[in-house]
Amino acid sequence: MTQAESENDRVRERRQARLSAYTALREQRPELFTNPPDAAYEILLDRADQDRVTREVGELAVAFGFPEECADIGVVYRDPYVCMVRDAVRFRSGRLNTYIRFVPVGAQGGxxxxxxxxxxxxxxxxxxxxxxxxxxxxxxxxxxxxxxxxxxxxxxxxxxxxxxxxxxxxxxxxxxxxxxxxxxxxxxxxxxxxxxxxxxxxxxxxxxxxxxxxxxxxxxxxxxxxxxxxxxxxxxxxxxxxxxxxxxxxxxxxx
The missing domain is CATH 3.90.79.10 (Nucleoside Triphosphate Pyrophosphohydrolase)
Known part of the structure; x- marks a missing residue:
């Protein structure tokens, strides 16, 4: 296996782990992922849409000097106090991008x-x-x-x-x-x-x-x-x- 192939495997494993944690969070806290009819930003939950956003935003991030990891969808950080999520979203204009947010670890918040x-x-x-x-x-x-x-x-x-x-x-x-x-x-x-x-x-x-x-x-x-x-x-x-x-x-x- 070449170094490039090994790196690609690590990227796939990282993204899959974050998406798996995202899926688990959606099952535990479905209210955090609702798309009401009047939502200004639609959360994209289809895997093909998420992959497209990851690819496009990742390329843009790299072009601006940021790591491609900036485009990962899912639970990108978690500890006993903080959970950080990056969603794939569609804006009203149809533009696709990511949106990052903190969600409470407990359902009741602080x-x-x-x-x-x-x-x-x-x-x-x-x-x-x-x-x-x-x-x-x-x-x-x-x-x-x-x-x-x-x-x-x-x-x-x-x-x-x-x-x-x-x-x-x-x-x-x-x-x-x-x-x-x-x-x-x-x-x-x-x-x-x-x-x-x-x-x-x-x-x-x-x-x-x-x-x-x-x-x-x-x-x-x-x-x-x-x-x-x-x-x-x-x-x-x-x-x-x-x-x-x-x-x-x-x-x-x-x-």
């Missing part, structure tokens, strides 16, 4: 929780995030484990990152954090905590997660921080907005 002390203060975590290599003031959140209910995820993340005694959990709604890249939706909650159980110092587990401080803000301080651009996290902004719209937070602490 969850975030807005912690509110019984005196009305909102607790934020100073959290270092690897993705943008920066610190953020935000609420506890995390990925859902497979088959884990969103409320369980929210409570688990809250206790791991903040701690305290939860006296009430309220479902606020859901958030689609980036519809251009992520296919799942995450659930938002409000948790009421006993002030007496709140520790102002992160514990070892929280520090290991990249959390170095907590802040308990009055409603007025929270609004001021938001107005000054001190909060960038989408989960925090959405949870605060939903809780405010539903009248679950004090309107002011001013006398």
């Amino acid at each position: 969850a975030a929780v807005l912690p509110v002390l019984d005196d009305g203060r909102i607790v934020l975590l100073h959290h270092f995030r690897h993705a943008d290599r920066d610190w953020h003031w935000e609420i506890p959140r995390g990925f859902g484990a497979p088959d884990e209910e969103a409320a369980t995820t929210a409570r688990r993340e809250l206790l791991e990152e903040l701690g305290g005694k939860v006296t009430e959990m309220v479902h606020l709604g859901e958030i689609a954090t980036d519809t251009g890249l992520h296919s799942g939706r995450d659930q938002l909650y409000l948790a009421r905590l006993a002030s007496s159980s709140f520790s102002s110092t992160p514990g070892p587990d929280a520090r290991e997660e990249g959390i170095d401080a907590f802040r308990a803000l009055t409603p007025d301080d929270m609004r001021s921080t938001l107005a000054q651009g001190g909060i960038h996290d989408a989960f925090t902004l959405a949870a605060w907005g939903l809780a405010t719209a539903r009248g679950l937070l004090p309107t002011s602490t001013a006398p």
Whole structure:
């Protein structure tokens, strides 16, 4: 066998493995592959169509200096937290191409929780995030484990990152954090905590997660921080907005 033939075999095996994982995901999560009548991009599920897209897009990728692997259809990356899928799609004009997206590992997605002390203060975590290599003031959140209910995820993340005694959990709604890249939706909650159980110092587990401080803000301080651009996290902004719209937070602490 020549080196070229050996390389061709490796490419075929790689593509087949990704398509096999894709087929398995379609069987497990068929809702992720629906083509509603008004869809702007049709997912192509026929193998001949997928092979055509792989060939054409792969040639274009190589022409622009990218590896032909950029055109592989299927599950192109997966770990316990992230699943990345590349679909073959047909646009409204009839043009064929690929579209990449992240899909949640668990059917329930992730969850975030807005912690509110019984005196009305909102607790934020100073959290270092690897993705943008920066610190953020935000609420506890995390990925859902497979088959884990969103409320369980929210409570688990809250206790791991903040701690305290939860006296009430309220479902606020859901958030689609980036519809251009992520296919799942995450659930938002409000948790009421006993002030007496709140520790102002992160514990070892929280520090290991990249959390170095907590802040308990009055409603007025929270609004001021938001107005000054001190909060960038989408989960925090959405949870605060939903809780405010539903009248679950004090309107002011001013006398």
